[in-house]
Amino acid sequence: MDIILQALVLAIIQGLTEFLPVSSSAHLILPSQVLGWPDQGQAFDVAVHLGTLMAVVTYFNHDIRRMLGGMVTGVQTRSMNQDLNLAFAVIIGTIPAVIFGGLFSDFIEMNMRTSFVIACTTVVFGLLLWASDKQGNGRLELDRMTLTIALVIGLAQAIALIPGTSRSGITMTAALFLGFSRVASARFSMLLSIPIIVAAGTLETAKLAVSGQEVPWNLMVLGILASSISAFLCIHVFLSLLERIGMTPFVVYRLLLGAALFMFVGLN
Incomplete structure (x- = not known):
């Protein structure tokens, strides 16, 4: 396939999966392992992170302005x-x-970026996502967020360093x-993503700066545009449908994906 x-x-894929409960890192790792696609490099990683950051900041600009105010x-x-x-709390x-x-x-x-x-x-x-959703759609809104609760959610977020989480x-x-x-x-999860994406993008940019790699500007521009548009649309549709569809479709998808991955591992 053309690069x-x-x-x-x-x-x-990055834009669609960054904010859905299906693991963006898994979907970006798998094409290289399953399809044999080459790594697009650090510059491309910077681009897609910037694209998703632009999307979430644009979508939540009102919330961000209120927090700054x-x-x-x-x-x-x-x-x-x-x-x-x-x-x-963020x-x-x-x-x-x-x-x-x-x-x-x-x-x-x-050691852990394996199929x-x-x-x-x-x-x-x-x-676990299925269990949390089935216990009942809670009634608490963001005005009930406390720093203790935010810390607990933050500790859970740290587990996501493991690919596929x-x-x-x-x-x-x-x-x-x-x-x-x-x-x-979902909204608090997306607000939490902003500093994490900034941190990840800054780290990748620093690595790129010291590596001396040639920057493929065409791929970077493509990555920024495609990831930002797909991420913005994904956030809008996801939040619009979430109350009606719940988490079950994403749980089913994860189970099917997991089964397919176990089959792939067993065949190799």
Whole structure:
């Protein structure tokens, strides 16, 4: 397959899976292992991260402005407000992933980016997502988010360093178990993604800068555009349909994907 077409497919996959509970890392690793596609390189990783960041920031620009405004008001009045509380919750929820990522990312990169690990985590965390959804669509909304709850969700997010877990899936699972509604769980998961994507993109950019690699600007532009458009559409459709469809379709998909991966591992 032509490298441009491969890049387009991978960028769309990144955009579609970044915010769904199905693991974007699994879907980006698998084409190379199952189809034999070449790695698109660090520049392309930077591009698709930038694309998904643009999508989520654009979609949640109102929430972001409110959190920033809440920070300013909080400093001026020296008091807590709802928007400042949500901003702190996002910060607190990000810290565990940053710490564990710094400690274990190299180990995970070298030992856990395999089809077998992805198959196991795809099934196990898919079943956990099903259990959290079936316990009942909670009633709590984001105005009930506390820093303690955010830390618990952040600890769950750190588990997503293991490929196949799904960062969005595990954070939604934790929020659902803690009594939040499906939409509130999804929205907080997506807000949590912003600093994580910024951190990942900054790290990849730093690696690219010191590597001295030639930057394929055509692939980067393609990656940014395709991932941002597909991610924005995915966020909109997902949040619009979530209350009606619940998590079951994504659980079924994960189980089917996991079964297919186990078959692939068994044949190799």
